[in-house]
Amino acid sequence: MKKNPPSNAVNNSKAKASKLRIIAGEWRSRQVPIPNVEGLRPTPDRVRETLFNWINHQIPGAVCGDLFCGSGALGLEALSRGAKHLTFVDNSRIVSQQMTANLATLGATDRAKVIAQNAAVFLDTVTPHAMDIVFLDPPFRKGWLAQIIPLLEKGWLASRALVYIEMEKEAELPALPAHWSLIKEKQAGQLVYRLFDINK
Incomplete structure (x- = not known):
């Protein structure tokens, strides 16, 4: 996933194209291209495996959002495992x-929407639709979570939604609403990742 602001992204067309491997589900072991954009890298396989072990039973039929999608590692994995719809x-x-292009290759354009927009602007200006699972892996050290979390509370979260947050381990979480309950937490290298249950 990307760790620099999207506005600073640089296309390096001379670099060898990277690939994202989908771990399980309908597209198990399929690989799709990742654009050569500075600071963009997928959530590591072992982190994705752990996350989707946590939420495996909630994925089928879920409406999900991947709000800093980058490579799309989290959203594509969710679609592969049976999510009903993904907003990238x-x-x-x-x-x-x-x-x-990757969604077209996988034959999933009818199950997903791609929004080329700042995530905070998107949440603040589009009519909300409740999501069952939201993936948040924003650029590091930019304060995005403090902006995004209050916006999610404006109708974007279904009752008993799950919110996944991935961040650098030295960073502190912003203040969270009282009904956000931490249910899983783990560290991998310089990352810490958490899963919250939204009990409205």
Whole structure:
């Protein structure tokens, strides 16, 4: 996933194209291209495996959002495992174009929407629809979570929604609503990742 602001993304067309491997589900072991954008890398396989072990039973039929989608590692994994619909949001035009192409390759354009927009602007200006699972892996050290979390509370979260947050281990979480309950937490290298149950 990307760790620099999308607006600073640089396309390096001379670099060898990277690939994202989908771990399980309908597209198990399929690989799709990742755009050559500075600071973009997928959530590591072992982190994805742990996360989807946590939420495996909630994925089928779920409406999900991948709000800093980058490579799309989290959202594509969810679709592969049976999510009903995914909204991918990323401010980078290059990332959004590649995500659209990857969805077409996988035959999933009818189950997903790609939004080329700042995630905070998207949440603040679009009519909300309740999501069952939200993936948040924003660029590091930019204060995105403090902006995004209050916006999610404006009708974007279904009752008993799950919110996944991935961040650098030295960072502190912003203040969370009282009905956000931490149910899982783990560290992998310089990352810490958490799963919250939203009990409205």
